[in-house]
Amino acid sequence: MAEFTLDCLGEACPVPLMRTEKKMAELSVGDVLVVSIDHSCAMKNVPEWARKQGHNVEIEEIDDGEWEVVIEKTK
Amino acid sequence: MGQTAGPATKSTRTRAPRKPKKSQLPFALLATALVIVFGFYLNYYNDKMVVYLLFGISFGVILQRSRFCFTASMRDPCITGSTSVTRAVLIACSLATIGFTAIKYSAHMKGETIPGMENVGQISLALAIGAVLFGIGMVIAGGCASGTLMRVGEGFTMQMISLFFFVLGSLWGAHDMGWWRAHVIKDAPAVFLPDVFGWLGALLVQSLIILLLYIASVKWQEKKMGSAE
Numbered sequence: 001m002a003e004f005t006l007d008c009l010g011e012a013c014p015v016p017l018m019r020t021e022k023k024m025a026e027l028s029v030g031d032v033l034v035v036s037i038d039h040s041c042a043m044k045n046v047p048e049w050a051r052k053q054g055h056n057v058e059i060e061e062i063d064d065g066e067w068e069v070v071i072e073k074t075k
Numbered sequence: 076m077g078q079t080a081g082p083a084t085k086s087t088r089t090r091a092p093r094k095p096k097k098s099q100l101p102f103a104l105l106a107t108a109l110v111i112v113f114g115f116y117l118n119y120y121n122d123k124m125v126v127y128l129l130f131g132i133s134f135g136v137i138l139q140r141s142r143f144c145f146t147a148s149m150r151d152p153c154i155t156g157s158t159s160v161t162r163a164v165l166i167a168c169s170l171a172t173i174g175f176t177a178i179k180y181s182a183h184m185k186g187e188t189i190p191g192m193e194n195v196g197q198i199s200l201a202l203a204i205g206a207v208l209f210g211i212g213m214v215i216a217g218g219c220a221s222g223t224l225m226r227v228g229e230g231f232t233m234q235m236i237s238l239f240f241f242v243l244g245s246l247w248g249a250h251d252m253g254w255w256r257a258h259v260i261k262d263a264p265a266v267f268l269p270d271v272f273g274w275l276g277a278l279l280v281q282s283l284i285i286l287l288l289y290i291a292s293v294k295w296q297e298k299k300m301g302s303a304e
Contacts, residue, residue, distance in 0.1 A: 012217025012233055013147065014154055021155070040229060041222070044142040049155050052300050064099060065229060 002027075006035045008042065009066070016042035017049060020071070024050070027073045035069040043067045138225045143167075145219040149210065156299020158292035165292065169285045176278050183274070192267070199263035201255065216241070 006023050008016035016037050023033055037043050046069050047057045056072040110132065117124035137143070148164040151157045179189045196202070213219045216237035218226055223241055226234040268277035296302070 010233060012231070013144070014150055014214070014217075018154060039217070039231065040139070040226070041142055041144050041147060041218070045147060045151060045155075045157070045160075048159065049157060052155075052157060052302065 001030045001032075003032045003034065006033060009036050009038050011037075011042070012039050013041040013045065017045050020046050020069075021049070024053075024055070024071065024073060029073055029075060031073050033071045033073070035071065036066070037069060038066045040065065043069070047071075134221075135225060135228060138221055139229065144222050146213045146217070146222055150214055152292065152295055152299075156296055158296040161292045162289060165285050165289045169282060172278065172281050172285070176274065179269070180274050183269075195265050195267045197256075197260050197263035197265045199260040201260050201263075212244075 004023065004027065006016075006019060008019060011019075016035060016039060020033070020035050027033060035046060037046065043059070047059055050057045050069070050071045053075075055074050058070040060068045060070065062068050110128070114125050114128055117128060143163065144160060145164060148160040151159075152161055175191070179191070182189045213222075216223060216234070218234060218237065220241065223234050223237045227238050268281060271277070272280050
């Protein structure tokens with residue numbers, strides 16, 4: 001049940017999504033990944049991808065135009 | 076939508092406190108006031124310009140709020156297999172088809188010149204090569220034309236570089252387009268579908284193509300992600 005962070009600040013689509021995809025493959029079930037994003041398009045497609053994969057997702061807007069996507073790996 | 080239950084560890088996570096940011100509301104009000112003043116200024120010259128301004132601003136607001144992204148519609152099926160944005164673009168295309176047919180057909184029925192006919196472009200190999208080059212560019216830049224403009228408005232600094240080169244490239248393209256037309260694509264055909272299939276036929280053919288693409292994108296996502304949701 002470890003927690004990992006992924007800093008994608010300043011990265012444009014689709015880099016955050018691809019990095020999240022790669023990082024999630026390394027995690028084991030139950031681990032949590034926190035992705036920091038400041039690109040509004042990535043804020044949409046990263047959670048969407050993770051939800052479609054069946055993971056638990058939560059989005060927090062921590063500042064104007066800056067989000068943390070919390071993904072819990074479920075499988 | 077999928078599961079909305081939050082991870083159990085959420086409550087235990089801590090974050091370094093940040094200093095609170097100033098409210099951006101004054102800027103929003105100032106920008107709104109400036110847009111209204113600019114509208115009156117444009118109206119002084121030409122009464123159509125205000126309509127253009129309103130359409131432009133509405134388009135920007137809708138793009139920003141809906142995160143409608145033409146780049147993602149072409150790119151996400153390749154990266155993740157998700158085609159939700161692709162399908163949104165296809166629906167938008169079908170609505171635009173109906174709208175543009177209505178505008179053009181009513182002009183045709185009244186015997187007026189059909190608006191927008193100068194945009195019926197020639198189909199050539201140069202078009203296909205140009206489209207592929209644009210595709211590579213928009214994936215590297217992280218946004219197509221409208222997406223780049225919208226994100227510059229949001230304040231995404233990296234995309235201001237994209238905008239600079241987007242303007243540079245457009246100017247270069249506009250400068251050389253006459254040469255390309257005169258030397259490379261002069262014999263390429265320009266197809267206006269109603270000339271080929273008739274007005275109703277063109278509407279049906281285009282709708283059928285969009286429908287087939289829609290079915291294909293549903294199948295693609297089912298294959299790649301296991302669900303069409």
